[in-house]
Amino acid sequence: MVYIAPSLLAADFSRLAEEVGRIERADMLHVDVMDGHFVPNLSIGPAVVEALRKKTKLPFDVHLMMEEPLAYIGVFRQAGADIITFHIECQDQPQAVIAAIKASGARAGVAISPKTPAEAIGPWGEDLSQITVMTVEPGFGGQSMMLDMLPKVYKLRARFPQALVEVDGGVNLETAPLCKAAGANILVAGTSVFRAQDPYLEMRCLAM
Numbered sequence: 001m002v003y004i005a006p007s008l009l010a011a012d013f014s015r016l017a018e019e020v021g022r023i024e025r026a027d028m029l030h031v032d033v034m035d036g037h038f039v040p041n042l043s044i045g046p047a048v049v050e051a052l053r054k055k056t057k058l059p060f061d062v063h064l065m066m067e068e069p070l071a072y073i074g075v076f077r078q079a080g081a082d083i084i085t086f087h088i089e090c091q092d093q094p095q096a097v098i099a100a101i102k103a104s105g106a107r108a109g110v111a112i113s114p115k116t117p118a119e120a121i122g123p124w125g126e127d128l129s130q131i132t133v134m135t136v137e138p139g140f141g142g143q144s145m146m147l148d149m150l151p152k153v154y155k156l157r158a159r160f161p162q163a164l165v166e167v168d169g170g171v172n173l174e175t176a177p178l179c180k181a182a183g184a185n186i187l188v189a190g191t192s193v194f195r196a197q198d199p200y201l202e203m204r205c206l207a208m
């Protein structure tokens, strides 16, 4: 059983509500938040999350690519985030960010960028609901998957059995079976789902 999380980054931003309607049968909506510092790009902020919250019942899986996420946990939770993931490479203390996410009532996740080893997650990883293995350099959609990141997936599954392990970046019909074989629980898929003629069929095939 694998969950599919289409990434809004690949949607047509001129008609977001309609785009979310096309993937209503997904398991969750992945929302990429970029601050222009942690990554060299800007994307979606809390106002968009809040507006879309009124358009769908899908759980919101919010991926914060931010240098200082701590100050924004409450804002994104208030806007409608169900799962809030921050990067281990950020400037804030992981334990403090996890505590703030849990205090807000959201589920807590951490993401690790390609250059960060799985071992960088300390014992505090036991407090996480989700761990995101980045299989592209964060910042942009539509990149090719770095397949050499997949061993991190099975290492983290074994070490933190309470957490769901999510793969983010370059998931498509070719790479999804490899992610599942490595033990991934959640596949983020932006380009492959939103650019498919039939997003529902694409999601079914990714999950198979």
Ligand SMILES: O=C(CO)[C@H](O)[C@H](O)COP(=O)(O)O
Binding pocket: 007, 009, 010, 030, 032, 063, 065, 136, 137, 138, 139, 140, 141, 142, 143, 168, 169, 170, 171, 188, 189, 190, 191, 192
């Ligand atoms: O976090 C991300 C980029 O930093 C995106 O979630 C990721 O790139 C998904 O997009 P695609 O499926 O097009 O690779």
Ligand SMILES: [Fe+2]
Binding pocket: 007, 030, 031, 032, 063, 168, 188
């Ligand atoms: Fe993401």
